[in-house]
Amino acid sequence: DAGITQSPRHKVTETGTPVTLRCHQTENHRYMYWYRQDPGHGLRLIHYSYGVKDTDKGEVSDGYSVSRSKTEDFLLTLESATSSQTSVYFCAISERGARTDTQYFGPGTRLTVL
Amino acid sequence: KQEVTQIPAALSVPEGENLVLNCSFTDSAIYNLQWFRQDPGKGLTSLLLIQSSQREQTSGRLNASLDKSSGRSTLYIAASQPGDSATYLCAVSGANSKLTFGKGITLSVRP
Numbered sequence: 001d002a003g004i005t006q007s008p009r010h011k012v013t014e015t016g017t018p019v020t021l022r023c024h025q026t027e028n029h030r031y032m033y034w035y036r037q038d039p040g041h042g043l044r045l046i047h048y049s050y051g052v053k054d055t056d057k058g059e060v061s062d063g064y065s066v067s068r069s070k071t072e073d074f075l076l077t078l079e080s081a082t083s084s085q086t087s088v089y090f091c092a093i094s095e096r097g098a099r100t101d102t103q104y105f106g107p108g109t110r111l112t113v114l
Numbered sequence: 115k116q117e118v119t120q121i122p123a124a125l126s127v128p129e130g131e132n133l134v135l136n137c138s139f140t141d142s143a144i145y146n147l148q149w150f151r152q153d154p155g156k157g158l159t160s161l162l163l164i165q166s167s168q169r170e171q172t173s174g175r176l177n178a179s180l181d182k183s184s185g186r187s188t189l190y191i192a193a194s195q196p197g198d199s200a201t202y203l204c205a206v207s208g209a210n211s212k213l214t215f216g217k218g219i220t221l222s223v224r225p
Contacts, residue, residue, distance in 0.1 A: 043203070099207055100165075
């Protein structure tokens, strides 16, 4: 299994509070992704990174920000959590990007916003 | 905008049956198509990746085919086993170099 960890694995928070999810990899892969998975919508890309300090938006980026200060860590921040952000969040990594490579997924973080 | 469709959403078969899972996509300008497996409460595991120039890929009892011009892919599972029960997702990599996922097919293999 690819060395990807996500923390926390479960979190319950209240509307309006900030939340940061962490993805850590030990594979030294260049590309890192954040997805959310919701019933009826499948997996949707939130943000991705193609290198340290290089990030771009995905399909559902509103309300989320990301940072990547080191190759191994990719942080997803919900500045002010809302109930619509209740979801399962997956981090993924890829060595050469989606054009040529598969993606390896972390175990997920289940976030509940009350 | 690329759309990926997987029908049906769920499938139940008896053990030992050979089966085909279907995936269709609307924009044929893709770099590759990938099949993933997801077990309940887990992340996704890559099964097969087919580059746009390829027609099929095989791994053990799994065979995936790609017909880019018609926007279709199939995942063939031979001699299904209860351990194959999971959700199978297909995803395509398009011009934006991002993956677009289908909603998945939940497979149940009955002993």
